[in-house]
Amino acid sequence: MNKINRALDPYIRLMRLDRPIGILLLMWPTLSALWIAAEGRPDPLVLVVFVLGVIIMRSAGCAINDFADRNVDGMVWRTNSRPLATGELKARHAVMAFVLMALLALGLVLLLNTLTILLSLVALVLAASYPFMKRYTYLPQLFLGMAFGWAIPMAFAAQTESVPVIAWLLFLANIIWTTVYDTFYAMADREDDLLAGIKSTAVLFGDDDLKIQGLLQGAYIVVMLLIGQQLELSVFYYLGLLIAAGLFVYQQYLSRHREPKACLRAFLNNHYVGLAIFASLVLHYLLAGSG
Numbered sequence: 001m002n003k004i005n006r007a008l009d010p011y012i013r014l015m016r017l018d019r020p021i022g023i024l025l026l027m028w029p030t031l032s033a034l035w036i037a038a039e040g041r042p043d044p045l046v047l048v049v050f051v052l053g054v055i056i057m058r059s060a061g062c063a064i065n066d067f068a069d070r071n072v073d074g075m076v077w078r079t080n081s082r083p084l085a086t087g088e089l090k091a092r093h094a095v096m097a098f099v100l101m102a103l104l105a106l107g108l109v110l111l112l113n114t115l116t117i118l119l120s121l122v123a124l125v126l127a128a129s130y131p132f133m134k135r136y137t138y139l140p141q142l143f144l145g146m147a148f149g150w151a152i153p154m155a156f157a158a159q160t161e162s163v164p165v166i167a168w169l170l171f172l173a174n175i176i177w178t179t180v181y182d183t184f185y186a187m188a189d190r191e192d193d194l195l196a197g198i199k200s201t202a203v204l205f206g207d208d209d210l211k212i213q214g215l216l217q218g219a220y221i222v223v224m225l226l227i228g229q230q231l232e233l234s235v236f237y238y239l240g241l242l243i244a245a246g247l248f249v250y251q252q253y254l255s256r257h258r259e260p261k262a263c264l265r266a267f268l269n270n271h272y273v274g275l276a277i278f279a280s281l282v283l284h285y286l287l288a289g290s291g
Contacts, residue, residue, distance in 0.1 A: 010083040014066055014097060015059035021268055022062065025181065026148050027054045028274025029174045032281050033152040033167065036231065037159040040285020046158045049108045054151065056108070060101030061127045061147065067094040068131035076192040078264075098128075115157040123150045138204035141186065145178030166230055173223040180216045181270035183209065184251065188260040188267070210252060217248040224277070233281075234288035240280025244273045 012018055030050055034042045066073065066084045073085035083089040102124060109120040126147035133140040149171045156167040179201060186193065186202035187209060193200055205212045221241060228237050251266040 010088040011093075011097060014063055014083045014089060014094060015101070016062045017059060021271060023055055023058050024271045025178075025274060026058050026151065027051070028271075028278045029149065029170070029177075030054055030151040030155055032274075032278045033155040033170050034159060035278070035281045035285060036166065036170070037156040040282070043159060045111065046155075049111055050151065050155060050158070053105055053108050056101050056105045057123065057127060057151075060098050060105065061130070063094045063097040063101065064128055065131040067091055067098070070094070072196045072198060075196045076189050076198075077260075078189055078192075102127075112158045113161055115161055115163075116154055119150070119154045119157055119163075123147070123154065126150055134199050136199070138199045139201060140199065141179040141182040141201045142175060144182050145175030148178050149174035166227060169223060169227050169230070173220055173227065176216055176220045176223065177270070177273070180213055180220065180248075181267050181273075183213060183216075184255060184263050184267040184270075187255065187258060187263040209258070210255060213255075214248075214252060217245075217251075221245050221248075234284045236283040236288060237280045240276045240283075243276040243280075247273050247276070 016022055034047065034050060038046075066082055069079065070084040070091055073079040073082050079085060084091065084094060105124075106120070109117055126143070130140065130143045130147045133143045137143075152171045152174060153163045153167045156163050183201045183205070186200035189198075190200070190202045193203060202209060221244065224241055224244075225238075227233075228241070247269055251269050254266040254269065255263045
């Protein structure tokens with residue numbers, strides 16, 4: 001058993017299964033979209049497929065991300081202990097893990113309708129291409145938002161066999177929110193990234209980072225308010241938004257000195273933003289009906 005654990009450990013760390021924050025940041029908006037699409041009563045099969053799909057595709061994304069960053073992770077304090085950076089695993093192992101996870105995700109999505117299957121092909125392209133964007137653009141966080149957010153139109157397609165306008169508004173909100181939290185993440189690495197030649201919104205925003213972060217946080221709240229109005233959601237939803245806004249203020253406070261560990265804490269705090277929104281939707285549909 002110890003030998004098996006030692007053999008599996010680098011793969012667990014490669015896919016960040018020991019650090020579930022990425023799963024949670026992907027899970028909350030996906031479940032929120034599914035709850036809205038199903039008006040609080042998601043199909044059990046769809047729910048199981050999407051929960052497992054989030055875990056699998058986040059794991060796949062981490063594997064291909066480490067493959068893309070295998071030559072630079074050793075230069076960054078936060079990533080220099082990753083399995084490819086230390087030599088515990090080879091590049092081919094990361095590719096194999098990505099392919100295996102993608103095949104597992106495909107097996108799950110084949111249980112759903114044709115529209116969802118077609119949309120899943122876009123999800124695969126986004127997951128595979130995002131890690132390479134930091135070589136070519138200062139906006140890789142935007143692409144991460146698209147990759148993470150693509151589960152939103154897929155959730156609507158799986159539940160309703162359509163992708164209405166509200167799904168794209170949620171997709172837009174998720175892109176904005178992902179840009180916010182991944183910029184905090186990138187702010188923790190900014191000095192190392194500059195030396196390694198890695199591009200990010202943290203590098204692009206420079207000294208105006210917190211001001212721009214505040215504008216993006218405000219934009220997210222505005223889009224989510226618009227969604228609430230369009231769906232005629234109850235007070236529970238708006239309480240969730242109020243909590244999210246308070247958490248954004250707290251994140252600004254945490255990162256005010258741009259200290260790397262504090263920026264990571266601001267990043268991690270976004271888990272509670274997603275949880276607050278999802279919980280507010282659950283309460284709305286449970287206690288106030290579908291509106």
